[in-house]
Amino acid sequence: MIFVVIGLAAGVTLWSLGQTLPLAMVAYIVIGVVIFVTAVGMVRDLMSGHWGLDILAVIAMIATLAVGEYVAGLIIALMLTGGEALETLAARRASRELDTLLNRAPVYAQRVDPHTDEVDRIPIADVVIGDELLVRSTEVLPVDGTLISARAVIDESSVTGEPLPVTYQAGDALLSGTINNTETFTMRADKAAHDSHYASIVRLVEGAVESRAPMVRLADRYAVPFTIVSLLIAGLAWYLSGDPVRFAEVLVVATPCPLLIAAPVAFMGGMSSAAKLNVIIKDGGALEVLARVRTAAFDKTGTLTQGRPDVVEIRPITRSTDEILRLAAAAEQYSVHVFAGPIVAHAVEKQLQLPQVTAAEEFATNGVQATLADDSVVPVGKPAFIEEVAGAFARTPLAAGETAVYVSVDSDFAGVIVVSDPLRSHASETIARLRETGVEQIVMVTGDVAPTAESIAADAGITTVHAETTPQSKVDIVVALRPRPVMMVGDGINDAPVLAAADVGVAIAGRGATAASESASAVITSDDVSRVADVVQVSHMTVKIALQSIWMGIIISVGLMLVAAFGYLPAVAGALLQEIVDLVAILSALRALRAYRSVTRFREAGQPLRHRADFTPRV
Structure with missing residues (x-):
């Protein structure tokens, strides 16, 4: 860029002194270098099947050299190189929140x-x-x-x-x-x-900072029609006027830097806004999909519920309450399920001596089975899991928010441990906000039993429930959901496959990173389910701002082209105006940095969104 600035300064000086030949030499050298560098990148893009917008700028620079509008050509060269510098500067500001997380790493x-x-x-x-x-x-803390x-x-x-x-x-x-x-x-x-937890967040942020926002591809969708319209206007102006200078004057204001700059800057701003709300979006593609989500699927335990269950009752069948708890805790030591910890903690609190375990195996989403030193086998988990060894039995009645953990000793159904995991305080509000932003269908997909799942779903405002699912059936259910795109929200290790299978996965990392965080497209680093609605709203606003900036650049450019086509806009003046358009496009895109403020304002006021259109992009 410095090379182009020096060339432009020299060109303007020679132009003011009327030194045409030296001016032409400077212009051919500087513009030739920029054309060569740009053309190399453009050819690489074309070979990879990607039609870029730089072709207009290359044609415009060639046209200015052909008709002797050297200063205008130098300004276009500056616009291309300066546009990249402005994009870098704006993106650096937009990614400040992401960089802050990286810089704070102990x-x-x-x-x-x-x-x-x-x-x-x-x-x-x-x-x-x-x-x-x-x-x-x-x-x-390190x-x-x-x-x-x-x-x-x-x-x-x-x-x-x-x-x-x-x-x-x-x-x-x-x-x-x-x-x-x-x-x-x-x-x-x-x-x-x-x-450690913070290291996992830093890895997510590094991936987010390095990502290239696919919104650039959305801007590139306009490349072919914009190029055709620009060349058509320029060609007609030349044909009707008979003056080739008119062709160059039109293309000078057709250079599409606003389309190239606005989208990635807006997306970095949106990712920065999400970071302020404790949500790390791994790449711009996830942000774009979040803005178009039409179906949302939620796990139950630890996602819609608090994920901090307590043992509230032990219902004995053939063994005493202490014996049931003692045996269950011995097996649950080897489980990663969210209910395992409370059961073990309750046994420790009661100072029970746990039997020695010689072998243990966990069956994902079903339960855990332990073999004790006396060769007895203790399965603990869902009723269907226990029925495989103990035969059919009646399900225990449960209150809202309660879950039953069934215990067997060999083929003897021993009893039930009732665990309570209440609904999160913001769960129902989150579901309502998602519907306001245009999510048409919201379902619960959980491995828990149907009565418990349906009770929690009703409290949250969800009408469709898929209960007693396995990791594989969760994937099958989410893949079959319509309309798309589908967002899956979960928090546990068992949620990792379905988070990866959804169009966009959102993991609630809370107080610890899990496999769910690695497979998700976005990670909520706070233990707050309402951030799901926050990030969807931020994504809607970001895409809307990016599209507004793109269309603003197109409309202004077309308007300037028409003015130039009638001979009212000299090439130099047009090139200078285009620089102003670039700056306006960047400033418009940077509005995405403030998206989190609107979301926070609505949340703090406890108000519903006033207009769904405020968050729904028109793509």
Whole structure:
């Protein structure tokens, strides 16, 4: 770009002095270099089947050289190279929130020597599980761990979205990337740096920053018709006037930089807005699909429900309540299901001695089966899973938000553990907001039993429920859903396949990254299901802003072409006007940076969206 600026400055100086021949030499050198570089990239695009908009700029520069409009040609060259620089600058501003997450990543940790109690500063990569770490006031927690000190106040706003500091007691789990908001404390490292929560977020952000927004392809859809219209207007102007200069004057204002710049800038702005709402969108393609979602599917446990279940009752059949809990907890130690932890914790709280387990196997979405030291087999899980060994039995009645975990010993149906996992506070509001943004069908797809699933769905405002599904049947259901595109929202390991199978997957990472985060297109880093509606609304607004910016560039360019076709717009003036159009297009696209403000305003006011059209792009 500096080379072109120097050439333009020299060209303007020679033009003002009336030095035509030196001006022509400078123009041919500078414009020739720009044409060559642009043409090389254009040929590569054409060979890959991609018709770009740069062809108009190349033709325009060639035309200005042919008719002696050297200064106008230099301005077009500056517009192309300067447009790229402006795009980079605008995108850098738009991606500021994403970059902030990257820059905050902890680099060092303060490790306490267990023998001397001395504190050593070590690279975060050298932290191993079990290390005792010192975290000073205002420092970022380097890894996930457990609080050793009696008390700590942690600012989690940048990770979970929780606006107020959270107080923790000794033994509580702490998240990496959060900030010590109190005096110095010590913690024990439970994960290595690369496995910690914040590291997983950083990996997602790096992918988001490096992605190329497919909205550029949407702008390229206008390449062929815009090129044809521009050449047609320029050709007619030349033919009707008999003046080849008129051809160049039209093409000078036909250069399509607004179409090339506006879309990617708007998309980076939208991804930045989503980041402010604690949602990491991995690439611009996911943002575009989110704006067109017409069907949404939700998992139940941990997604629509709070994901922090408690044991509320034990209903014995052939064994005592303590025996049922003791046996179930022994098996659930080997399960990753969200109900396993509460059952084990309840047994520990009651100080029950768990039997020795010699083998255990988990059956995804069905249950877990443990073999004890006395060779007895203990299946724990869904009723259908237990019936395979114990035979048919009556289902236990449940209240809203309750789930039954059935327990058997060999072929003897032992009893039921009732677990309660209530609906999230913002779940029904989220469903309503999605409908306001144009989502036509919302369904629940869960591995839980039908009575529990239907009860939670009714409270959330969902009428279609697919219960007692397996990971494979979830995929089959979501693939068959209509209308498309389909968004799937989940949080667990078992949700990873269906998140990947949906047109766009949204994972609620909450207080820990899972396989769901890796397979999803967007990841909510806070434990807040309402962010699903937030990111859909931000996506709608971003696509709308991008399309507005594209059409604004087209309309202004066509208007200027018509003015130039009648001979009222000299080439130099037209080239300068086109630079202004570029700047206006960028400023228009940068409005996407403020999309999160509109969403936040509606949420805080508790108001419904006033006009669905405000969030529905016209593609």
